[in-house]
Amino acid sequence: MVSNRYNPGQPGLAELQPYPFERLRTLLADVEPPSDQPSVPLSIGEPKHPVPALIADALHAGVAESLGRYPATAGQPALREAIAAWLGERFRLGDTGVDPERHILPAAGTREALFAVTQALLDPASRPDVLMPNPFYQIYEGAALLAGGRPRMLNTDADSGLPMIEAFSDADWARCGLIYLCSPGNPTGRVIPQGFWERLFRLQDRHGFVIAADECYSELYRDETRAPLGLLQACAADGRDRFEGCLVFHSLSKRSNVPGLRSGFIAGDARLIEAFRAYRTYQGCALPLHVQRASQAAWSDETHVFENREAYREKFRRARSILADVAPYRDPEAGFYIWLPVPGGDDETFTRALYARTGITVLPGRYLSRPTANGDPGAGHVRMALVADTAVCEDAMHRIRQFIEQPK
Known part of the structure; x- marks a missing residue:
């Protein structure tokens, strides 16, 4: 007789919802696209621009040395120094500065780090609530559930594009252990301004929660004269030069077109970084040395990033015109x-x-959001990722226009 005493997994696993792309596959499973034109997947945000040669060269050059050594969780000093220099220059941190020893921790991309931060820093017994924007990146919700916490949705305001933090009471904030924010936002592309951060800082001062800012899209901006504000920059402007209770998460996947490199970093409050480092030492996710070498090359160069922005800028210009x-x-x-x-x-x-009509795949907005008492802010939208070549994206926009103009 087989025993049923040993049920696999923790309770949070049963609460996980299907990932958006699983839901999309189910939605389209019985749909036949046209055979006379190529399919175009605009549903997933996987960069398709060429990998910069300087990153590939550094990766290859470091493989032989890397394979015979265990990497340290904290990463090589040279990598942390390159990241610190990039952060200070990009976000104009000035005298505040970032200490590569105390404020920075390499990570295997933002996805790994955004998930692990809640496992490491949330105390579900005393402050179980994990707040997140709605729509949102589903890793936030899964991280909360698997840490024994409770996801709480902050609907995004239709006009401002910002999460409505004013909708929560002091009692709600008192139960908050961590809040995820994404700036520039996925899927809206909205950048959180200084005034919003300052309102959140005042709430944080009263209630003591952690702010986790997902900034993986920060380098893909439209206006070359207005680079998006970052959380550490907002801290410095508000006199919070130790970044108390604040962490930012950055990645090379979008910035440098290397999603397969799985490389990013966490930076901010030295006390939180120390705790997170201890957790990740046991988790065992240190970056291989050749990945660190390639990452150092990437963070030290801005030419390829500027060219990347230019390519996206042209695609968005054409999309708008169509x-x-x-x-x-x-x-x-x-x-x-x-x-x-x-x-x-x-x-x-x-x-x-x-x-069915065009062979173009987009992602329903409701797959990126959750219904709440105040509605579902994702419903009624689709997300389209302009990651393919310019000509492919332009052709897709023309097909979408024709579809909208000539409904059957």
């Missing part, structure tokens, strides 16, 4: 997504019909 008059949308300040309100308002129906 779509804006038939499907108006708000231009994203950064990132590579268009957050498109769909004609008719039903994002799932639009997604199925678009794929």
Whole structure:
């Protein structure tokens, strides 16, 4: 007789919802796209621009040495120094500075780090709530559930594009152990301004929660004269020169077109970094030395990043010229997504019909959000990732326009 005493997994696993792309596969499983034109996946944000040669060269050069050595969780000093220099220059931290020994921890991309931070820093017994914007990156929700916490959704305001932190009471904030924010936002591309951060700092001063800022899209901005504000920069402007209770998460995946490198970092409050480092020492996710070498080369160069922005800027310019008059949308300040309100308002129906008629795959907005008492801010939108070559994206925009203008 087989015993049922040993049930695999912790309770949080049973609460996890299917990932957005699993839901999309189910939605489109019985739909046949047209055979006379190529399919175009705009549903997933995987960069398709060329990998910069300087990163590939550094990676290859370091492999032989790397394979015979265990890497340290804290990373090589040279990598941390390159990251510290980049942070100080990019976010104009001036005299505040970032100490590469105390304020920085390399990570295997932002996904790994954003998940692990809640496992390391949340105390579900005393402050179980993990706040997050709605729509959101589903890793935030899964991290909260698997840490024994409770996800709480902050609906994004339709006008400002910002999470409505004023909707929560002091009692709500008192139960908050950590809040995730994404700036520039996924999927909206909205950059959080200084005033918003300062309102959040005042709440943090009263209630003592951790702020985790996902900034993986920070280098894909439209206006070369207005680089997006970052959380550490907002801290410095508010006189919080020790970044108390604040962590930022950055990645090379989008900035440098190397999603397969799995490289990023966490930076901020030295006390939190120390605790997080202890957790990750046991987790065992140190970056291989050749990955660190390639990462150091990437963080030390801005030419390829500027060229990357230029390519995205041109794609967004063309998309607006093709779509804006038939499907108006708000231009994203950064990132590579268009957050498109769909004609008719039903994002799932639009997604199925678009794929059947044109072979173009987009992601229903409701797959990136959760329904709340105040509505579902993702429903009625689709997310489109302009990650393919310019010509491919332009062709896709023309097909979408024709689809909208000539509904069947």
